[in-house]
Each structure stands twice: as C-alpha cells, then as structure tokens.
Amino acid sequence: MWFRSLAASACALGVLGAVTRKFVPTALFDSSLRKSSLVEQSDMKVELLPALTDNYMYLLIDEDTKEAAIVDPVEPQKVVDAVKKHGVKLKTVLTTHHHWDHAGGNEKLVKLMPGLTVYGGDDRVGALTQKVTHYNTFKVGSLNVKCLSTPCHTRGHICYFVTKENSTEPPAVFTGDTLFMAGCGKFFEGTADEMYKNLIDVLGRLPPETRVYCGHEYTINNLKFARHVEPNNEAILKKLSWAKEKYDNGEPTIPSTVAEEFTFNPFMRVREKSVQEHAGTSDPIEAMRSIRKEKDAFKVPKN
Numbered sequence: 001m002w003f004r005s006l007a008a009s010a011c012a013l014g015v016l017g018a019v020t021r022k023f024v025p026t027a028l029f030d031s032s033l034r035k036s037s038l039v040e041q042s043d044m045k046v047e048l049l050p051a052l053t054d055n056y057m058y059l060l061i062d063e064d065t066k067e068a069a070i071v072d073p074v075e076p077q078k079v080v081d082a083v084k085k086h087g088v089k090l091k092t093v094l095t096t097h098h099h100w101d102h103a104g105g106n107e108k109l110v111k112l113m114p115g116l117t118v119y120g121g122d123d124r125v126g127a128l129t130q131k132v133t134h135y136n137t138f139k140v141g142s143l144n145v146k147c148l149s150t151p152c153h154t155r156g157h158i159c160y161f162v163t164k165e166n167s168t169e170p171p172a173v174f175t176g177d178t179l180f181m182a183g184c185g186k187f188f189e190g191t192a193d194e195m196y197k198n199l200i201d202v203l204g205r206l207p208p209e210t211r212v213y214c215g216h217e218y219t220i221n222n223l224k225f226a227r228h229v230e231p232n233n234e235a236i237l238k239k240l241s242w243a244k245e246k247y248d249n250g251e252p253t254i255p256s257t258v259a260e261e262f263t264f265n266p267f268m269r270v271r272e273k274s275v276q277e278h279a280g281t282s283d284p285i286e287a288m289r290s291i292r293k294e295k296d297a298f299k300v301p302k303n
C-alpha cells in the first residue's frame, strides 16, 4: 500500500514545483519489479521504460536512421542505459508536461548527454530548448512528429503524434497525463470542456489504429472505475481480466489503440447513453465534468 500513496505524492510534487523536489524519497521508489517491453515495427520501435512507481518513459527509435527520442525521461540513467543497449543516437527529448514525475529528469539528462533538443509546450518544463504549440511539426530521423496541444491536466500539455510517410504500420501517440488507458488526467489547470476537445476532437480523430502510449500504468484502477460507470460493458470486463493477468506477471498493459479506448474508456464514451445515464445528464461535457469529479473521490475496490 505504501507505493500507492507515493504515487499520489509524485504528482502532487509536480504541482508544487521544484522547491519540494529534493524532499522526494527517491530511494523508496522501485520499478525494478516492472518489466520493460519493446513494440517493434519495421518503421519504428518503441521501448517502454518503467520509471518511479507507475510512470513510463518511452524510447522512440527511427529504424531508418537509428535516431531516437525519449519521452518524459524522469530517470535519466535508465535512459542512458537503454540508448546504449540499442546503439542509437539520442537527439530529442519529448516532454508532455512540466510535472515533476514527467519533466523532473530533463536537466540531469541534458548534462549526461549534451546537445539534446528538449521539446515542450510550457515554460515550466526544465531544460526546455524548443517551445511548441498545436500542430507544430518536426522530425526524429525520418519519422514525422506532430505536436497536439491538449490543455486541461496542465495548461501547456502536449501529446506527440508520430507517423512515417507511406508506412502501412500504425502511428503512435504519446499522451502523457491527458489520455490514460481507460482513463484521463485530473483537471488541475483546465475544464471539462477542454478535456472533451482533447479526447474527442483531437485524440479521438487520430487514425483508429494509432497506438496509445500514456504516462502511467493506471489501467486496472481505471478499468474498475469504468466498470462502476458501465457495469454491463463487456469490453471493460474483458480488458480488466486481461490487465490483471498482465499486472501479475509484472508486464505493461500499454499500448492500447484509439479504437480500443472508445470501447472501454468512460471519458472517451461521454457521448454514449450508458455513460450519460450514469452521470444523470444528456450533455456529453456535463457527463465529462461529472464522472471526472466522481473519479477524483472514487475508492478503488479490491477486486
């Protein structure tokens, strides 16, 4: 149970900022029992690197040029080790948002590997060299990266959408604390209206096969809340038993796809009758507001 409360404090510290950072008992964080995993396509590879208690860092590799980017490198030494293991050239840091559990390793990584370009959408991101906004694009080797501004969890939150020209393989999107598997981030600096736009109008319009790489392993807790909202949704029940099996083996439940999220993520399903009935409204944005508020206070059942 101790690790749950530390997980919560990691995010709280992110909100409080740099002054509190040095009091984090990092020695107690332990992700050694969580396995990393590799998603291999012929155009790009994504290595999932567990960090802290339930965060993910992602090493994105362009297979053509062996150039790489790292998403939210909160544990820089693990990044250096992974870069060595793959024999790639790390050039880029993709920061989803300024919270400590995502951006807190930027400064140290830049010291360990000088010359990195650090992207982010917020002046509060450590070691930022390229501030980006909605629809800005750049390259990681031969891969195209498109920035998607998704304000709400934080004002400057950016998701990164990665494609390869003429590829038949699925694109990838790194969603930080905006879209989680079966859930979404807390509304620390925004509104239900903004999160609706983020999830339905921006992320929801990406190609359905897009692989979703989110910032935390929250899948089981999120699916238990999803089941509370829609007790008769078979997709939720099926995914929950699958996720429990993964968790028991120390394996990640990430990635999902955009299409899958529409089947079990209550925050992506606020236009569905079942979710609106649970929320007691026929307005999807009101439903978004209502279920987010409910989840903020939700006590996760043991089973």
Ligand SMILES: N[C@@H](CCC(=O)N[C@@H](CS)C(=O)NCC(=O)O)C(=O)O
Binding pocket: 004, 007, 008, 010, 011, 101, 153, 177, 183, 184, 185, 186, 216, 218, 221, 295
């Ligand atoms: N409920 C989280 C508590 C930690 C937390 O607040 N996490 C932030 C991101 S660092 C968040 O937005 N969580 C979404 C949620 O709890 O639904 C957990 O399962 O451990």
Ligand SMILES: [Zn+2]
Binding pocket: 011, 099, 101, 102, 177, 215, 216
């Ligand atoms: Zn977080």
Ligand SMILES: [Zn+2]
Binding pocket: 011, 014, 097, 099, 153, 177
């Ligand atoms: Zn956050």
